[in-house]
Amino acid sequence: MNINVSSTGALEQKEEILESGEPEKKEKKKGEPVSELRQDLVTGDWVVIATGRAKRPDEFGQYERIKNDTGIENCLFEDPKATGQEEDVLIYHREDGEWTLRVFPNKYPAFSRGALPKNLDDGPYFAMNGSGYHEVIVTRDHYKHIQEMEDAEVAEIFDAFQDRYLDLMNRKSVNYIALFHNYGKEAGASIAHPHSQLMAIPVISPYIKQELDGAELYHKKSRHCVFCTISDHESEHKKRVVFENEDFIAFCPFSSRVAFEIWVMPKKHSPYFERIKNAEKLKLADVFKKSLNSVCKALNDPPYNFYIHTSPCDGKDYPHFHWHIEILPHTATWAGFELETGIEISTIQPEVAAEYLRSVINNS
């Protein structure tokens, strides 16, 4: 396949501020700060917002995408039975009998059902085999991605997430369930047919642990949920809000790690995604779909990932956590500084990104 990357391309964006000698974009005074360091209120991590090298919001979408659709006739998910996929563990149908969504085990899983947890320690190191579940959640229409779906269709995906979560959460050696979606080759989707994935795993992942610890610490200090604090502040001040209704809010986080990052969260304190009510799923679909659609329009159909961060299902209570969805459009590559430090460098202020996304929503 071929990728054409224009010289204004987003693939270049991160390097520009890391390298010397690129053509100057705007005049700046000697000694003027070129960046802001912003701290994540939950985790304590820092990000850099490189305002001195800021781009205009409409510059982020100006690059070519890798095409990864091999066509509906070669699609492995169009007729999963015919291509030898495993048996469905869940299937939804329309009234006329046609399927609308189905879930089946990944044929080449990263975590396997058969394996019992087994110690694989080696000298001073700890290891175990990868027992767990790895499933794909496939929607019917090969060409209709989430950003183009009706709210009811999006809500059905959340139905499936919840159904599968409830089925797997109490199984042996399942302590966390990851629910995520890759769109576009650059974001890791090698099959173009719209699908999400689920991995039910025996360990609590580092990122979740960091958020759990941060939420716990914040609650200890202030007696408030850190996510409620964020949601209330954003809803009151509006400048980073992308869209909201009475139950859910979408905003570009104060310490966005990537340009046009969006978080979607329930306004009411809710530690556990799997307890979402049916009526709430439609409200969630409304906010989530509008936000995703706005970023897809703003960035000219970017690759993206989204995932749900929710409490572990390891038998413990997490009263101070607050589930949410994080949407990460793929606009830049991590280089040495990010890999060394974990400090990410973004070239647009979240306030500017949110304003642009609101204008996209208002004009559509």
Place this chain on the structure above:
Amino acid sequence: MNINVSSTGALEQKEEILESGEPEKKEKKKGEPVSELRQDLVTGDWVVIATGRAKRPDEFGQYERIKNDTGIENCLFEDPKATGQEEDVLIYHREDGEWTLRVFPNKYPAFSRGALPKNLDDGPYFAMNGSGYHEVIVTRDHYKHIQEMEDAEVAEIFDAFQDRYLDLMNRKSVNYIALFHNYGKEAGASIAHPHSQLMAIPVISPYIKQELDGAELYHKKSRHCVFCTISDHESEHKKRVVFENEDFIAFCPFSSRVAFEIWVMPKKHSPYFERIKNAEKLKLADVFKKSLNSVCKALNDPPYNFYIHTSPCDGKDYPHFHWHIEILPHTATWAGFELETGIEISTIQPEVAAEYLRSVINNS
């Protein structure tokens, strides 16, 4: 520019195990474990080694690179004065007067020298302006990258790292100094001329903090340095060693995050990189250069990043830390699962990667 990615390409490698329905690579028995979960002894983070979808070591290098060299005649670093770069802060010369290495401030820095630290808090959030230093460390030969240099030339780069570190470490608002190198477009290098970078920043980065905390905790429990434990174990058992001499060891870490990851560390307990002796720099260059060269040969000239992890320079002591270099060849893209969880999925066992790298060294 154009990228051609073959269908066996490493860009595909991560997706293969995350997606269902890719052509089967090898037969496996029902219930056979498809992966291992390995824990990082320092940080407690987990990685997945997806042995069920393992590739042969020689398959990782089979993809085309993006060409990013615009030619020596357009090079911004070939004659830095002529292209309007800032004044050198350090320059090394040969006896005949020709320069061999020079360091100057990045013309478009991510952190700025002039700016005094200033509070930029916003509601519940913490922020400050990005005061600090951002420099580039340029070697003379446009076409000679580190993997092709003589040991003495590599040692000179470590000289420059140390000189600049010592000059900046006690400046106001410098609490950590990041030293890193990007090679190849996909690894974030937009200028092809060989150069490393330095960022002296006011905050301790999350990744360093995680390693500092892990080392502290391990010492509290066992009265040993965790890095010494690792170095001793690897040197004794050899299976993950790439190359070693009496003072330094290079190995593929037990919980490698990416395929062919290599760590290079002093065998003697050493918290502070800036205290390295001149004689040690040549020993380091020997191990570092051989390891980097082996991975470049094994993966057919891959993009890579490397960086030094060393103790902060915030006025505190870090007796239980142990500086080291991490080399990360660029062989795959993070997708939804990695972004959600921070758990990385690698498709080769570090033991197999190390064996392959040793064979490359022995055959050259």
